[in-house]
Amino acid sequence: MFKISIASSNEEASETAFEIIRSIVTENPQPVLGLATGSSPVGLYQKMIEAYKKGLSYRSCITFNLDEYVGIDKNHEQSYYTFMHENLFNGIDIPGEQIHIPCGSNGNEEQACRDYEEEISRYTVDVQVLGIGSDGHIAFNEPETPFDSVTHIMPLTEQTRKDNARFFGGNIDLVPKTAITQGLATIMRAKKIVLIATGNNKAQAVYDTISGPVTVDCPASILQRHPDVTVILDQEAASKLK
Numbered sequence: 375m376f377k378i379s380i381a382s383s384n385e386e387a388s389e390t391a392f393e394i395i396r397s398i399v400t401e402n403p404q405p406v407l408g409l410a411t412g413s414s415p416v417g418l419y420q421k422m423i424e425a426y427k428k429g430l431s432y433r434s435c436i437t438f439n440l441d442e443y444v445g446i447d448k449n450h451e452q453s454y455y456t457f458m459h460e461n462l463f464n465g466i467d468i469p470g471e472q473i474h475i476p477c478g479s480n481g482n483e484e485q486a487c488r489d490y491e492e493e494i495s496r497y498t499v500d501v502q503v504l505g506i507g508s509d510g511h512i513a514f515n516e517p518e519t520p521f522d523s524v525t526h527i528m529p530l531t532e533q534t535r536k537d538n539a540r541f542f543g544g545n546i547d548l549v550p551k552t553a554i555t556q557g558l559a560t561i562m563r564a565k566k567i568v569l570i571a572t573g574n575n576k577a578q579a580v581y582d583t584i585s586g587p588v589t590v591d592c593p594a595s596i597l598q599r600h601p602d603v604t605v606i607l608d609q610e611a612a613s614k615l616k
Contacts, residue, residue, distance in 0.1 A: 388417030408502030414570040423465035440513035441555040444478040476554040491525035502564035510579040510592035514555035523557030571611040581614040
């Protein structure tokens with residue numbers, strides 16, 4: 375079931391998402407957070423850091439990230455390991471051993487997928503933060519990904535690589551061609567999901583997710599089958615909704 379919030383600004387969207395995170399962090403003795411990368415959650419992470427500076431502790435949290443590129447070192451400037459530390463973990467008090475990010479550079483990515491799925495299966499994610507791709511992908515589950523998929527290696531579409539080329543100086547040739555990603559079934563096990571989408575380029579994907587058929591052509595449409603999804607949009611991302 376969708377709860378749709380249309381914000382007047384990125385600031386408002388980030389604040390709405392943060393209040394959900396705050397409630398889970400403060401009400402649970404060991405909150406498990408599912409985290410995403412990309413531009414959509416950056417404002418949320420800034421709010422989390424601001425709250426830490428005002429006294430909110432994340433020391434009891436356990437986190438699982440959605441995905442990671444294959445073939446670049448975790449310390450590469452565009453790895454999701456680096457992204458998460460620069461945008462969140464370096465600014466809060468969560469212990470490093472409670473942070474989980476897939477490893478895409480150990481030379482045995484298939485085993486890394488199995489290990490990651492086994493580890494996340496030991497927990498129940500209290501809230502999973504998601505962005506959405508312009509083609510409707512969530513995490514790196516591209517169109518045609520089976521709904522019963524668990525953590526796996528995903529070849530990235532040309533559209534996704536074009537969309538992400540802006541992080542690689544606009545050069546698509548520098549964007550990795552594969553990634554490790556939580557599967558759709560993995561994501562759907564979370565108790566609560568928060569999907570954040572902003573910008574005109576996400577409007578069609580948002581419409582297809584909420585109002586279209588449930589189909590692997592739009593992986594995010596599987597969220598129609600989840601009992602608790604909050605969708606936080608700006609005016610542009612919501613422009614195709616009635």
